[in-house]
Amino acid sequence: xxxxxxxxxxxxxxxxxxxxxxxxxxxxxxxxxxxxxxxxxxxxxxxxxxxxxxxxxxxxxxxxxxxxxxxxxxxxxxxxxxxxxxxxxxxxxxxxxxxxxxxxxxxxxxxxxxxxxxxxxxxxxxxxxxxxxxxxxxxxxxxxxxxxxxxxxxxxxxxxxxxxxxxxxxxxxxxxxxxxxxxxxxxxxxxxxxxxxxxxxxxxxxxxxxxxxxxxx
Amino acid sequence: xxxxxxxxxxxxxxxxxxxxxxxxxxxxxxxxxxxxxxxxxxxxxxxxxxxxxxxxxxxxxxxxxxxxxxxxxxxxxxxxxxxxxxxxxxxxxxxxxxxxxxxxxxxxxxxxxxxxxxxxxxxxxxxxxxxxxxxxxxxxxxxxxxxxxxxxxxxxxxxxxxxxxxxxxxxxxxxxxxxxxxxxxxxxxxxxxxxxxxxxxxxxxxxxxxxxxxxxxxxxxxxxxxxxxxxxxxxxxxxxxxxxxxxxxxxxxxxxxxxxxxxxxxxxxxxxxxxxxxxxxxxxxxxxxxxxxxxxxxxxxxxxxxxxxxxxxxxxxxxxxxxxxxxxxxxxxxxxxxxxxxxxxxxxxxxxxxxxxxxxxxxxxxxxxxxxxxxxxxxxxxxxxxxxxxxxxxxxxxxxxxxxxxxxxxxxxxxxxxxxxxxxxxxxxxxxxxxxxxxxxxxxxxxxxxxxxxxxxxxxxxxxxxxxxxxxxxxxxxxxxxx
Amino acid sequence: xxxxxxxxxxxxxxxxxxxxxxxxxxxxxxxxxxxxxxxxxxxxxxxxxxxxxxxxxxxxxxxxxxxxxxxxxxxxxxxxxxxxxxxxxxxxxxxxxxxxxxxxxxxxxxxxxxxxxxxxxxxxxxxxxxxxxxxxxxxxxxxxxxxxxxxxxxxxxxxxxxxxxxxxxxxxxxxxxxxxxxxxxxxxxxxxxxxxxxxxxxxxxxxxxxxxxxxxxxxxxxxxxxxxxxxxxxxxxxxxxxxxxxxxxxxx
Numbered sequence: 001x002x003x004x005x006x007x008x009x010x011x012x013x014x015x016x017x018x019x020x021x022x023x024x025x026x027x028x029x030x031x032x033x034x035x036x037x038x039x040x041x042x043x044x045x046x047x048x049x050x051x052x053x054x055x056x057x058x059x060x061x062x063x064x065x066x067x068x069x070x071x072x073x074x075x076x077x078x079x080x081x082x083x084x085x086x087x088x089x090x091x092x093x094x095x096x097x098x099x100x101x102x103x104x105x106x107x108x109x110x111x112x113x114x115x116x117x118x119x120x121x122x123x124x125x126x127x128x129x130x131x132x133x134x135x136x137x138x139x140x141x142x143x144x145x146x147x148x149x150x151x152x153x154x155x156x157x158x159x160x161x162x163x164x165x166x167x168x169x170x171x172x173x174x175x176x177x178x179x180x181x182x183x184x185x186x187x188x189x190x191x192x193x194x195x196x197x198x199x200x201x202x203x204x205x206x207x208x209x210x211x212x213x214x215x216x217x
Numbered sequence: 218x219x220x221x222x223x224x225x226x227x228x229x230x231x232x233x234x235x236x237x238x239x240x241x242x243x244x245x246x247x248x249x250x251x252x253x254x255x256x257x258x259x260x261x262x263x264x265x266x267x268x269x270x271x272x273x274x275x276x277x278x279x280x281x282x283x284x285x286x287x288x289x290x291x292x293x294x295x296x297x298x299x300x301x302x303x304x305x306x307x308x309x310x311x312x313x314x315x316x317x318x319x320x321x322x323x324x325x326x327x328x329x330x331x332x333x334x335x336x337x338x339x340x341x342x343x344x345x346x347x348x349x350x351x352x353x354x355x356x357x358x359x360x361x362x363x364x365x366x367x368x369x370x371x372x373x374x375x376x377x378x379x380x381x382x383x384x385x386x387x388x389x390x391x392x393x394x395x396x397x398x399x400x401x402x403x404x405x406x407x408x409x410x411x412x413x414x415x416x417x418x419x420x421x422x423x424x425x426x427x428x429x430x431x432x433x434x435x436x437x438x439x440x441x442x443x444x445x446x447x448x449x450x451x452x453x454x455x456x457x458x459x460x461x462x463x464x465x466x467x468x469x470x471x472x473x474x475x476x477x478x479x480x481x482x483x484x485x486x487x488x489x490x491x492x493x494x495x496x497x498x499x500x501x502x503x504x505x506x507x508x509x510x511x512x513x514x515x516x517x518x519x520x521x522x523x524x525x526x527x528x529x530x531x532x533x534x535x536x537x538x539x540x541x542x543x544x545x546x547x548x549x550x551x552x553x554x555x556x557x558x559x560x561x562x563x564x565x566x567x568x569x570x571x572x573x574x575x576x577x578x579x580x581x582x583x584x585x586x587x588x589x590x591x592x593x594x595x596x597x598x599x600x601x602x603x604x605x606x607x608x609x610x611x612x613x614x615x616x617x618x619x620x621x622x623x624x625x626x627x628x629x630x631x632x633x634x635x636x637x638x639x640x641x642x643x644x645x646x647x648x649x650x651x652x653x654x655x656x657x658x659x660x661x662x663x664x665x666x667x668x669x670x671x672x673x674x675x676x677x678x679x680x681x682x683x684x685x686x687x688x689x690x691x692x693x694x695x696x697x698x699x700x
Numbered sequence: 701x702x703x704x705x706x707x708x709x710x711x712x713x714x715x716x717x718x719x720x721x722x723x724x725x726x727x728x729x730x731x732x733x734x735x736x737x738x739x740x741x742x743x744x745x746x747x748x749x750x751x752x753x754x755x756x757x758x759x760x761x762x763x764x765x766x767x768x769x770x771x772x773x774x775x776x777x778x779x780x781x782x783x784x785x786x787x788x789x790x791x792x793x794x795x796x797x798x799x800x801x802x803x804x805x806x807x808x809x810x811x812x813x814x815x816x817x818x819x820x821x822x823x824x825x826x827x828x829x830x831x832x833x834x835x836x837x838x839x840x841x842x843x844x845x846x847x848x849x850x851x852x853x854x855x856x857x858x859x860x861x862x863x864x865x866x867x868x869x870x871x872x873x874x875x876x877x878x879x880x881x882x883x884x885x886x887x888x889x890x891x892x893x894x895x896x897x898x899x900x901x902x903x904x905x906x907x908x909x910x911x912x913x914x915x916x917x918x919x920x921x922x923x924x925x926x927x928x929x930x931x932x933x934x935x936x937x938x939x940x941x942x943x944x945x946x947x948x949x950x951x952x
Contacts, residue, residue: 004308007463007517011289015525015619019286024279028272029474046488108506116415133478133489145505146452150445168489169474178470181435183302183501184452187493192445194407195485196361196377198249198384199256202407205360206414207445207491234892241898546881550898584892586885586899587759589852603800609761635757639765642720643772645749652724668893672900673928676725683718683727687746690731694738 029169032132036161039131043164044215046134050190051203052211059216062158063093066123069156069212070099075121079104079152081143086125086158104148115147121154122208128163129213130171135189136213137171139182146184155191155208161217226370228557230573233580236555246381250552253380257543260486261594277479278598280472281534284464288524291433291466292515298436302498304511312342315516319344319425319458320351322512326456328353328422332414334440334450335359336427337375337537338462338516341559341572344425355425358414358446360407367394373553375560376484376539381552414446424450424508428461429536430476431513434469438513440494441480443487448494457508459496463515464524464533476536479596483540519572526619528607532567534597539564541591541601547584556581563591567604575612575622582608652682707827708782713743714824715783717773719790720752721920722941729920729941733786733821735951736943740829744784747776755793758801760887767801774798774810782817784824786943787919788850789886791820796853820850821943822859822918835867837949843875843912844942845903845926847919851879860918860942867949875906875915884925900929908937918942 001009034042044054057065070078078094079102081087091101102111102119124144126136136157140146149155165171168187172178177185192207203209228236240246265273284291296306307322309315323331331353333339345355345366357366361378365371368390372378379387384401392399397409426447430439438459440447451457467473473495481487500507523529542548542562553561558569558578566581582605585591591601608620613631616624641648655678669675681689714737722730734744750773758766773794777783785791795818802811825831844864850856857879864872883889883899904926907915914937917923927939940948 002308003310003314003517006310007308007515007521008289008292010517010521011292011463011524016527016530019282019530021283021286022279024276024283024472025272026276026471026475028269028276029478050487050489050491104505106505112419116419130489135489142503142505145507146448147506150448150452167474168477169471172471172474178435181437181470181495181497183496183498183504183507185437185495185497186448187489187495188491189489190491192443192491194360194444196359196364196379197387197403197406198382199253199377199380200384200403202403205407205411205444205446206358206449234894237892238894241894546883546899547892547895550895580891583888584895586848586881586883586888586896588848588881588885590848590879590881593852606759606761609759610763611761613761632762635760635762635765638757639768642751642754642769645751645772648751649748655724667890668897669889669928670932671893672897672932673925674931676924676928678724679727681727683723683730683746684748686727686731687718687734690734 026169030167032166034131034166039164039166040161043129043131043134046132047190047213048134050134051193052134052190052213054213054215056215056217059160062214062216063089065214066090066156067094067097069214070097070121073121073154075154076100077102077118077120078123079115079119079121079148080123081105081148083143084125084141087123087143090123104145105143108145108147115151119152121156122148122152123156124149124158126157126159126163127175128165128171129159130168130187131164132167133189135168135187138186138188140184140186141182149186149188150207153204153208154210154212156212156214157188158214158216161215228371228554230557230569230578230581232557233555233584236557237551240551240555245383246552247550249381249383250549253377254543254549257485261483261540261543264482264486264488273475273479274596274598276475277596278534280467280475281536281597284467284472285524285530285533287468288463288466291468292463294433295431295436295466298433299513302436304436304498304513307512307514309514309516309518312516312518315342315460315514315518316344316347318514319460320348320353322456322458323348323353323423324351326422328456330417330421331355331423331425332417332421332450332454333357333362334424334426334447335362335442336425336460337559338427338460339425340372342516342518356417358418358450360410360444363410363414364390371554373561374539374542375537381554418449418453421454423456423458424454425458425460426450428459428465429480430473431461431466432470432473433466436497437470438496439473440496441477441490441492442494443491445492448492451494451496452507455508456510456512458512458514460514460516462520463517464520480536480538483538483594483596522619523571529604529619531599532571532604534599535564535568536597538596540594540596544590544594546586546588546590563601563605567601567608570608570620570622575608575620576625577622579612579622579626582612649682649684652678652684656680656682710740710828711742711782713745713779713781715777715781716744716746717750717753717783717785717790717794718746719785719787719920721924722786725924726920726941729786729943732941732947732951733784733943735947736825737784739951740831745781750776753790753793755790755797756886758793758797763801770798770801771807774807774814777814780817782819782824782828783814784819784821786821786941788820788847788854788856789919789921791818792849792853794818820854820856820859820918822863823854823856826859826862831863831866833863833866833946833950835869835949837867837869839869839871841871841873841911841913843873843907843910843915845878845882845907845915845917845922847917847922848881850918860916863942863946864916873910873912875910875912877906882922882926884921886921889925900925904929904933904935908935912937915939916942916945
């Protein structure tokens with residue numbers, strides 16, 4: 001008999017007999033009833049409390065805000081996609097800027113060294129945000145692969161204010177995550193961090209040491 | 218073959234008393250744990266609002282119980298949905314079978330270097346030692362695990378593996394083992410580890426991680442972490458092998474939301490970790506990154522035996538947050554290594570007897586004052602004190618129990634003593650007589666009561682028992698009533 | 701979480717379950733509990749045949765022995781009066797563990813009925829007697845140690861301090877990590893003496909550091925442990941059962 005059959009058999013022939021599944025009441029996971037202002041306030045408070053940075057920008061001018069972030073942080077090599085409107089608008093706006101745009105929409109094996117050791121920042125879109133935990137959710141695509149939000153020291157994420165839900169549970173339900181998750185879905189709350197050395201917080205241990213959210217209104 | 222990696226400092230549950238004695242006498246260990254646990258308790262307290270805590274715990278418990286109630290069905294559903302997503306699913310009855318399976322998967326790829334994300338189940342099966350014996354290097358990438366591995370040790374906490382080391386000790390480890398200039402600067406040490414491990418991620422043939430929640434409904438593996446090493450491990454190497462105990466399955470994707478909220482807040486007081494990484498398959502043909510192969514290894518290793526019993530079943534609800542150890546006054550004082558088991562603290566004391574047998578672990582269920590702090594904070598409401606009591610019963614029982622090694626702690630002397638106590642406590646006249654004798658002999662009773670009086674004044678039986686005092690009280694109040 | 705309990709009005713009669721530790725080592729505390737209740741106009745019935753609730757055997761794994769001893773107690777409280785216990789630990793045994801101990805046995809219903817009318821002493825004084833206290837003692841700074849069973853099993857973290865707060869001349873101070881176990885744990889102190897000693901050392905130091913001249917507790921196990929440690933170090937801080945402390949300051 002295979003291990004699979006043995007294990008399943010043992011579980012099925014349970015000595016104390018079959019179990020009855022209880023019903024779960026998920027009410028506590030939603031129904032916060034926050035106003036738009038409250039939702040935004042909470043999102044910003046939580047994500048900044050874990051070292052994330054929020055920059056508010058009118059939707060129309062967001063690429064100017066991006067350019068300022070790049071200038072302020074001295075970023076000269078920015079990796080980004082191409083097809084997503086966020087990437088397309090950024091490319092158009094930065095065409096004349098003093099920043100090298102690194103194509104992220106190609107097989108990572110082709111530019112691994114460049115990605116790991118030379119790229120200073122990655123720009124990504126987001127699916128939305130979560131106010132209660134100060135989180136972003138990202139579904140990486142061939143245009144914006146998984147490592148774009150992980151490997152460069154600075155992650156710049158573009159988020160629309162109206163895409164923020166109150167809770168993670170509500171984000172999952174409203175966007176029907178269970179109906180079709182991508183190969184990799186991510187919830188990101190702040191930059192990479194560790195407290196493994198005597199509970200002292202340090203940022204950027206494996207992933208980005210900075211997370212900048214361009215919050216578009 | 219030996220279960221332990223040569224050179225690694227080993228602790229054994231059989232030596233709990235000696236190991237605890239050593240830890241209690243080590244001011245550095247005492248200070249490191251006390252400080253860390255105080256911090257973690259404070260953070261957890263602040264993380265939950267009063268109105269939600271009990272409702273969330275209730276929901277968390279029901280999610281876990283609902284999954285366990287349908288466990289075999291959900292495992293089959295998980296397998297089918299993972300396979301539909303392109304994840305290959307393997308089953309292992311015990312740790313050794315799982316190690317063999319994982320080694321074979323590595324060998325099939327000609328792997329020489331494995332990078333690991335944090336995984337307690339692979340600690341449980343001593344996977345690193347197994348791989349290294351086969352000539353495959355297994356390197357831990359979680360910073361705490363990396364430091365512990367560099368220091369030839371095992372984790373002392375399931376969430377904070379290097380909590381037993383302070384900054385100075387870690388500075389020594391980083392300097393001695395990786396050759397960086399000695400520094401106490403945490404940012405500098407972290408940056409050094411980042412640089413060292415980046416090379417290793419890129420060079421690794423296989424990434425191995427644990428799983429926090431495996432979603433049957435969608436065939437999704439959820440990994441909860443702060444550092445990003447888990448994302449690196451599951452994205453950079455061409456092969457990802459996820460290893461999990463069979464109990465980690467949940468029914469639906471929505472079940473992840475409450476468990477995630479409970480896990481992060483209970484563990485470290487965080488509202489969310491930096492990353493919740495949800496993996497539903499290998500790289501698709503049009504994707505730019507991600508592993509070409511994803512494997513899921515479902516490990517039983519004693520869990521299906523725990524599953525048989527209605528009371529013991531609750532052990533399997535655990536989501537590995539570590540709150541029980543953070544709040545345990547015993548763990549706080551003796552530290553994680555004293556337990557000599559993969560999982561230390563209260564959860565270890567109710568889980569390890571099933572994995573290692575009660576004979577080896579018989580001192581663990583008694584290493585608790587049953588103060589209830591663990592049960593009070595458990596995010597999925599495992600009645601840990603009741604389970605500790607149950608295992609004590611199994612240990613001294615007559616061997617009919619459901620736990621391996623049941624009855625191994627039974628001694629004739631102790632059993633006879635409890636029988637004698639039973640006789641006395643069910644014969645009230647004799648009890649009162651004994652109390653009277655004890656009271657009269659009060660001044661003659663020894664002033665030393667074994668180890669008790671090494672640290673405390675021994676109590677003396679009162680001259681008159683409560684029975685006697687109340688009798689006298691009654692006669693005086695009756696007299697007063699008559700006069 | 702302990703379910704919210706509905707408290708009855710003040711009854712004319714109650715039972716006292718004295719507990720074996722009180723019986724043998726701290727009988728005055730038991731008698732003072734009787735005096736406090738009688739002061740409230742409540743007649744106290746002390747069934748003479750009571751011995752021990754069975755907890756030492758229960759937590760040591762000797763369930764059959766514990767059940768036999770517990771069964772002998774079940775018959776001693778036939779009237780539907782409340783059963784007052786001057787200990788959170790024994791109270792917790794009667795209220796929470798008896799129903800489990802007798803589940804599926806012919807005594808199940810009886811155990812459940814009994815469990816439903818068990819009250820820890822401070823709980824009874826606060827929630828049923830609504831005790832008012834006129835403090836006649838000298839000013840004193842006091843720390844309360846609430847036992848883990850009272851605090852967690854019975855959900856009574858507040859009743860002891862609430863009673864002390866009603867004493868006008870007592871300054872109540874809270875020691876650091878007040879909710880942490882003192883390290884008694886019944887047979888734990890015997891099986892793991894060194895760990896237990898480390899715990900009681902921390903607890904006794906915390907009580908001293910809080911500036912308390914005295915500590916008060918509602919459980920004699922903790923009392924024996926903490927006071928025993930303080931005395932061993934020749935500390936000036938003494939311990940007392942809360943029943944005795946209250947009676948001493950208001951009763952005589």
